[in-house]
Amino acid sequence: MRLEPLQGSNHSRITYFNDGRTGKFISHPLAKTHVDDRGLQFSDGIYEVIAAENWQLIDEDLHYKRLVRSLKAVGISTSASKKSIHVIIMELLRRNGLKDAMIYIQITRGIAKRDHYFPKNSRPTLLITVAPLKKPSAEEIENGVVVITIPDLRWQRRDIKSISLLPNVLAKNQALPAKEAWLIDNGVITEGCSTNAYIVIASGAVKTHPKNNLILGGITRETALALAKKNKIKIEEKPFTLQEALNAKEAFLTSTTAKILPVVKIDGKKIGSGKPGKITRKLMKIYNDYVDKITKA
Numbered sequence: 001m002r003l004e005p006l007q008g009s010n011h012s013r014i015t016y017f018n019d020g021r022t023g024k025f026i027s028h029p030l031a032k033t034h035v036d037d038r039g040l041q042f043s044d045g046i047y048e049v050i051a052a053e054n055w056q057l058i059d060e061d062l063h064y065k066r067l068v069r070s071l072k073a074v075g076i077s078t079s080a081s082k083k084s085i086h087v088i089i090m091e092l093l094r095r096n097g098l099k100d101a102m103i104y105i106q107i108t109r110g111i112a113k114r115d116h117y118f119p120k121n122s123r124p125t126l127l128i129t130v131a132p133l134k135k136p137s138a139e140e141i142e143n144g145v146v147v148i149t150i151p152d153l154r155w156q157r158r159d160i161k162s163i164s165l166l167p168n169v170l171a172k173n174q175a176l177p178a179k180e181a182w183l184i185d186n187g188v189i190t191e192g193c194s195t196n197a198y199i200v201i202a203s204g205a206v207k208t209h210p211k212n213n214l215i216l217g218g219i220t221r222e223t224a225l226a227l228a229k230k231n232k233i234k235i236e237e238k239p240f241t242l243q244e245a246l247n248a249k250e251a252f253l254t255s256t257t258a259k260i261l262p263v264v265k266i267d268g269k270k271i272g273s274g275k276p277g278k279i280t281r282k283l284m285k286i287y288n289d290y291v292d293k294i295t296k297a
């Protein structure tokens, strides 16, 4: 059988793949997992997404901390250390010639005969890919994006960055052509399918769902909130309803790849003036300055 490169990739793309026995840098289309990999059969694994800009990894320590937390939560133990993952990532960036990249790390419980019980002797599969960083468009940054709301059908441990993303995938596609679906659980907006959600209320405070089992604790969220506090922007980590969001002065979303993006319409209704708001712009600038400091170091 001839192995064709995946669409959108080319033969020179290099990926890191470790089947639990040996790890190697391999031509991307040739990196294949076993049919009995538990990630494939049970979504029995976790992942991380990190952004690189100008060869620098943004908030690497926080991402690694969350990776370790996810692994612990699902009881996967890997011998891959922070140092070794860092070395692999830097080598991938170099080999792929990407100074700005989206880095994807996935660790599954490994290869074993299909059985729900944890296998006794499986060794975690580790894969790391890098791809060009898809930044938001100038138009999205300037004019903001629109979101719609959809019921949150996910499980109760959304704090774990599990590769089991079917509800997220379905909601995100249902939302098209909107940028994102904000998910509603028990009458409150938890987060987006792949982003955290925020509103700016009448007092000027930023309101966002508290970090608990009902949302993924976003790294961009963590950094943005810390920067906001430092810059005297008030924060309320409390759930908010769709009605509150529709009445808000401003709204925005965050993620590793989107950074901070203004949200100007929810379910077809304008938020505030229908243009990116003052607090959102201020926080975008503060966050961009923070990233600039890292990337120009």
Ligand code: PDD
Pocket: 049, 191, 192, 193, 194, 195, 196, 216, 217, 218, 219, 220, 221, 254, 255, 256, 257
């Ligand atoms: N998504 N909420 C969910 C459900 C997410 O999947 C993500 C990240 C976030 C934002 O987290 P962070 O700021 O750490 O990127 C919030 C990644 C980017 C993804 O799945 O591609």
